[in-house]
Amino acid sequence: IDSIIVNSTALGFILSVDELLFSSLSTPMSLHMMERLQSKPMYDLSQEEELDDDVVLGRHEGTKVQASPWACISNMIPGKLLLVIIIWFLALADYYYGNCERSEDGTWVSQTLFIPKDITLTFCQAFLPSLCPVESQDSPAWIMPTGI
Known part of the structure; x- marks a missing residue:
């Protein structure tokens, strides 16, 4: 029973870490905005509940999209993050080419x-x-x- 208590306490802490981080790192305005949000249902299932299971399954199969691996990867990586990484890499390369020179052993040293x-x-x-x-x-x- 001791392990159940310890595990449930640990799980409670893990589940509340995101809320702790948000409340400590957010501005008062964003906290106020989050408190004022109202929940909305993500989708309405009332029509599907009245239909036969085979009909609902057929509709679902018809709406599936066959995505290429590139489309899956592009959906997982935010475009802004990719843009920031590219800009950072270009700025770093510009710094090294403008302020450093290659030594005999191939390392970059300051000019x-x-x-x-x-x-x-x-x-x-x-x-x-x-x-x-x-x-x-x-x-x-x-x-x-x-x-x-």
Whole structure:
């Protein structure tokens, strides 16, 4: 009986974790909106309950869609998530190609760092550095150590 009590307590905790996370991480406005939601039935079965089982099964078989594996995968992966991953990958690749160089062993290491001559930037220098490069000092402030 002890294991039943422990298991039921653990199950109660597991089932309430999502509500705990939502209540602690949500804004007051979203909590208010969730409290105001009213439940709606997902579908109406009143017509199907009056029909014969074979007729209902025939209707169901007629509405089934044969989906390709690609369609199943595209339904499981949200498009926005895929877009964010692609943008993240492109930004990461841009960072490595713009700020790093390949070493002899194939790893990416930081380029030599030069300090800018002026600490103020124009709009073009801040947001379009490839079009409006920032002037830097002649001597490097940091060089990747070799022979480590």
